[in-house]
Amino acid sequence: xxxxxxxxxxxxxxxxxxxxxxxxxxxxxxxxxxxxxxxxxxxxxxxxxxxxxxxxxxxxxxxxxxxxxxxxxxxxxxxxxxxxxxxxxxxxxxxxxxxxxxxx
Numbered sequence: 868x869x870x871x872x873x874x875x876x877x878x879x880x881x882x883x884x885x886x887x888x889x890x891x892x893x894x895x896x897x898x899x900x901x902x903x904x905x906x907x908x909x910x911x912x913x914x915x916x917x918x919x920x921x922x923x924x925x926x927x928x929x930x931x932x933x934x935x936x937x938x939x940x941x942x943x944x945x946x947x948x949x950x951x952x953x954x955x956x957x958x959x960x961x962x963x964x965x966x967x968x969x970x971x
Contacts, residue, residue, distance in 0.1 A: 879901060879902040880899060880900070880901045880902070881899070881900045881901075881937075881941060881944075882897050883897065883900060883941065883944040883945055883948050884896055884897045884898070884948060884958075885949055885958045886958050886961065886962070890961075890965070891965070895953045896948070896951050896953055898910055898911070898944045898947060898948055898951065899911045900937070900941050900944050902937070903933065905933065907933035907935050908933070908934045908935075908936070908940035909928070909932065909933060909934070909940075910931070910932065910940060910944045910947065911931075912924065913953075914926065916928050916930060916932075917932050917943070917944075917947065918930045918931065918932060919931070919933075922947075
């Protein structure tokens with residue numbers, strides 16, 4: 868039986884967030900940058916994909932911007948991380964609400 872080579876590990880999924888670790892329900896504002904089979908990257912938030920044309924969110928993965936290069940995809944996700952809204956709250960609003968209601 869031939870000897871198998873050492874397994875390799877490839878990071879193919881990254882989480883981008885402007886909220887601090889430990890922030891309650893921070894995952895709701897997370898963006899995911901994920902490598903696709905064609906080696907390009909897509910940016911996803913809560914089942915929605917950042918689109919090619921207008922950089923809006925679409926439920927269709929077919930409309931997703933497929934970015935060449937992990938660094939560029941992560942940079943785009945970082946730019947959009949501040950604008951993500953959950954129940955009408957941006958990350959900044961969520962942080963402010965938490966300061967006003969620390970036990971919430």
